[in-house]
Amino acid sequence: MLELKNLHAEVEGEGIEILKGVNLKVSKGEIHAIMGPNGSGKSTLSKVVAGHPHYEVTKGDILYNGESILEMDPDERAHAGIFLAFQYPVEVPGVTNTTLLRESYNTIAASRGREELDPLEFDDYIKEKLSLVEMNPDFLERSVNTGFSGGEKKRNEIFQMAVLQPTLSLLDETDSGLDIDALRIVSDGINKLHGDHDAIVLITHYQRLLNYIIPDHVHVMINGRIVKTGGKELALELEEKGYDWLESLETVNGEAK
Amino acid sequence: MAHPTRIEPSVLHKLAMHAPESGNRLWTGIREKSMMTLNSTAFPNKKIEEWKFTDLKLISRTPFVRTGQAETIPAQNIEKYFIPESDRSRLVFINGIFQEGYSSIGGLGKGVTVGNLSAYARNKIVQAYLNKLVNYENDLFTAYNGLMFEDGAFIHLEPGARAEAPIQILNLYTDSEKPFIANPRILIVADTDSDATVIEEHIGLSENVYMTIPVCEVKVKQRAHIHHVRIQRDGQNAIHMSRPIAYVEKNSEYHSYTITLGAKLSRNEPRVIQEDEEVNFTMDGLVLIDGEQVADTHSLMDHRFSHANSHQLHKVVVNGSAHSIFNGKIFVRRDAQKIDSFQENRNLLLSADGLVNTKPQLEIFADDVLCSHGATIGQLDPEEVFYLQSRGMTEEKAKEVLTYAFALETIENVKVDSVHKLLIDEVYRYTRANSKPKKVLV
Ligand SMILES: Nc1ncnc2c1ncn2[C@@H]1O[C@H](COP(=O)(O)OP(=O)(O)OP(=O)(O)O)[C@@H](O)[C@H]1O
Numbered sequence: 001m002l003e004l005k006n007l008h009a010e011v012e013g014e015g016i017e018i019l020k021g022v023n024l025k026v027s028k029g030e031i032h033a034i035m036g037p038n039g040s041g042k043s044t045l046s047k048v049v050a051g052h053p054h055y056e057v058t059k060g061d062i063l064y065n066g067e068s069i070l071e072m073d074p075d076e077r078a079h080a081g082i083f084l085a086f087q088y089p090v091e092v093p094g095v096t097n098t099t100l101l102r103e104s105y106n107t108i109a110a111s112r113g114r115e116e117l118d119p120l121e122f123d124d125y126i127k128e129k130l131s132l133v134e135m136n137p138d139f140l141e142r143s144v145n146t147g148f149s150g151g152e153k154k155r156n157e158i159f160q161m162a163v164l165q166p167t168l169s170l171l172d173e174t175d176s177g178l179d180i181d182a183l184r185i186v187s188d189g190i191n192k193l194h195g196d197h198d199a200i201v202l203i204t205h206y207q208r209l210l211n212y213i214i215p216d217h218v219h220v221m222i223n224g225r226i227v228k229t230g231g232k233e234l235a236l237e238l239e240e241k242g243y244d245w246l247e248s249l250e251t252v253n254g255e256a257k
Numbered sequence: 258m259a260h261p262t263r264i265e266p267s268v269l270h271k272l273a274m275h276a277p278e279s280g281n282r283l284w285t286g287i288r289e290k291s292m293m294t295l296n297s298t299a300f301p302n303k304k305i306e307e308w309k310f311t312d313l314k315l316i317s318r319t320p321f322v323r324t325g326q327a328e329t330i331p332a333q334n335i336e337k338y339f340i341p342e343s344d345r346s347r348l349v350f351i352n353g354i355f356q357e358g359y360s361s362i363g364g365l366g367k368g369v370t371v372g373n374l375s376a377y378a379r380n381k382i383v384q385a386y387l388n389k390l391v392n393y394e395n396d397l398f399t400a401y402n403g404l405m406f407e408d409g410a411f412i413h414l415e416p417g418a419r420a421e422a423p424i425q426i427l428n429l430y431t432d433s434e435k436p437f438i439a440n441p442r443i444l445i446v447a448d449t450d451s452d453a454t455v456i457e458e459h460i461g462l463s464e465n466v467y468m469t470i471p472v473c474e475v476k477v478k479q480r481a482h483i484h485h486v487r488i489q490r491d492g493q494n495a496i497h498m499s500r501p502i503a504y505v506e507k508n509s510e511y512h513s514y515t516i517t518l519g520a521k522l523s524r525n526e527p528r529v530i531q532e533d534e535e536v537n538f539t540m541d542g543l544v545l546i547d548g549e550q551v552a553d554t555h556s557l558m559d560h561r562f563s564h565a566n567s568h569q570l571h572k573v574v575v576n577g578s579a580h581s582i583f584n585g586k587i588f589v590r591r592d593a594q595k596i597d598s599f600q601e602n603r604n605l606l607l608s609a610d611g612l613v614n615t616k617p618q619l620e621i622f623a624d625d626v627l628c629s630h631g632a633t634i635g636q637l638d639p640e641e642v643f644y645l646q647s648r649g650m651t652e653e654k655a656k657e658v659l660t661y662a663f664a665l666e667t668i669e670n671v672k673v674d675s676v677h678k679l680l681i682d683e684v685y686r687y688t689r690a691n692s693k694p695k696k697v698l699v
């Protein structure tokens with residue numbers, strides 16, 4: 001479904017390289033976790049895949065269902081089924097959640113040949129998705145993320161995921177900021193959304209999340225590269241040992257820092 | 258023509274000086290007073306601080322004629338501008354002249370007088386207030402109006418009277434062969450405990466050049482409430498120089514919302530003057546401009562007594578090579594304590610060639626006051642655009658949605674449904690037209 005081939009990316013116009021040759025392959029039905037120290041490039045990776053214009057891919061490729069998406073705009077990628085749950089969801093004052101979701105749902109539906117929903121059908125549809133993440137309907141009429149608490153913003157991201165039904169979801173630290181109950185509720189929601197036809201890439205700092213959402217593969221990203229890949233037990237090992245022992249792998253793998 | 262700015266104002270001067278005699282004494286008195294201002298005031302230029310950013314060449318170089326000589330073209334389909342809620346509370350003026358046939362009054366219940374000023378020239382209230390509230394020092398434009406106006410709208414609310422429907426004052430400007438000047442006037446006197454909503458509109462029906470100089474006087478007496486919506490949709494080559502001033506008495510409320518969409522050049526000078534303690538007033542504005550438009554707002558909120566709550570949110574969207582000027586004066590006089598005043602000017606610049614000048618101007622002589630003020634000039638936030646795009650909206654749609662959201666805040670308080678809807682449509686039309694990246698086709 002997703003294949004990153006020696007992906008290099010830098011901050012547009014500033015020449016600061018952040019991704020320094022990422023290789024990753026995610027297949028249908030899989031859950032991948034990416035862990036790694038602060039500033040190692042995890043969020044950048046997710047934004048590059050989603051098409052953020054601040055980053056420029058200088059080398060390598062992103063294949064989605066076998067085809068390069070480098071030339072696609074962020075909205076075209078969303079239409080193709082890619083979804084990014086932001087580490088820091090953006091506040092959009094004046095645009096209500098409902099407005100955003102109706103607009104998004106219908107444009108994505110249209111481009112993927114699904115049927116658009118009229119306002120009444122959409123209401124029912126959205127109520128069902130709200131209950132999946134146990135979100136209060138009051139949030140629908142509030143401006144997107146505006147004044148939401150940290151945890152509410154994260155829950156709202158997963159609510160959007162539920163509504164938009166992506167095929168590839170990149171969830172960037174969705175667990176940070178959620179309280180213990182919310183973490184369980186949101187994880188349950190994600191598990192329910194996940195099936196054989198979609199894939200999830202979770203970015204997280206905490207092994208705890210992986211008790212709820214069990215990954216098929218765990219990757220460690222350090223300094224713009226994936227330096228180690230393993231099964232879910234790798235997360236436990238990281239929890240215990242930290243990242244120090246992996247720093248050396250970075251240089252073993254090749255090019256200079 | 259060597260010094261057009263020196264020569265041409267005299268066209269205006271001449272028109273004003275030789276305005277037709279008026280049949281009634283009240284008008285004659287106003288003309289005399291205006292003549293004194295005219296004779297002692299120079300035409301504004303950019304060397305004067307208050308006119309630093311606003312070029313009036315457009316006015317001084319236009320060979321205006323009287324409406325009668327402008328070869329105006331009769332207006333068509335006027336009905337489409339009628340507000341349904343004001344079915345029986347509507348005053349229509351075309352080029353400043355009252356249109357009895359299109360107007361409709363009498364649906365407002367007891368104690369509410371609505372009509373045209375010249376029909377009420379002998380009315381005690383008109384006699385007592387007309388032109389007495391105009392307080393613009395060294396202002397030629399109020400003098401031009403004073404010398405040339407023929408008629409205007411008059412609203413009087415007796416003590417305790419409540420206008421059951423919003424009152425629409427519809428000023429239409431017709432197409433013409435030659436540029437003309439219109440001089441609308443409004444006088445609103447709200448007696449104690451009264452209440453009314455007034456929708457003042459200025460609509461240009463074509464693309465001809467004309468100048469309108471609306472002068473509006475409002476007196477809000479004790480415990481009275483006035484909700485005043487002002488919508489400027491003048492023609493794209495029009496000049497709009499408006500002077501709305503309100504006096505607020507004890508425990509009264511005056512809330513005004515000015516929406517500026519039209520005119521090539523506009524200069525709006527709203528003023529609210531506090532006359533006693535315990536008042537609450539709003540002076541919000543929304544400006545949406547594009548192309549070569551220049552929209553200038555010079556406002557004044559004059560706090561003269563203690564316990565006032567005042568609010569001014571002035572939002573501006575600039576595209577093309579349009580130019581917005583904002584100067585918001587807040588005076589808090591020495592004896593005016595416990596003032597809670599909010600002022601914010603937010604500017605959204607959509608194009609590289611647009612220009613914004615903003616100057617909040619606080620002059621506070623009291624010590625126990627809470628005045629927050631701020632001005633921001635910004636583009637659409639690229640993170641917000643990306644966020645919406647990542648949810649499937651095209652870049653164009655995302656920009657449209659964000660611009661729309663920015664503008665919407667200021668019209669949320671307009672409480673007449675059809676007007677609120679009209680404004681939403683206008684905002685939508687503007688954002689639709691202005692969210693497309695302006696690509697140069699090769
Ligand atoms: N637009 C930018 N301009 C300059 N530097 C940037 C930009 N975006 C990211 N960086 C830098 O790139 C590096 C990687 O950032 P990124 O946000 O991807 O890290 P992360 O792995 O997600 O970290 P965290 O775990 O703290 O969320 C950081 O050093 C960051 O400062």
Ligand SMILES: [Mg+2]
Nearest residue numbers: 042043044087
């Ligand atoms: Mg991050």
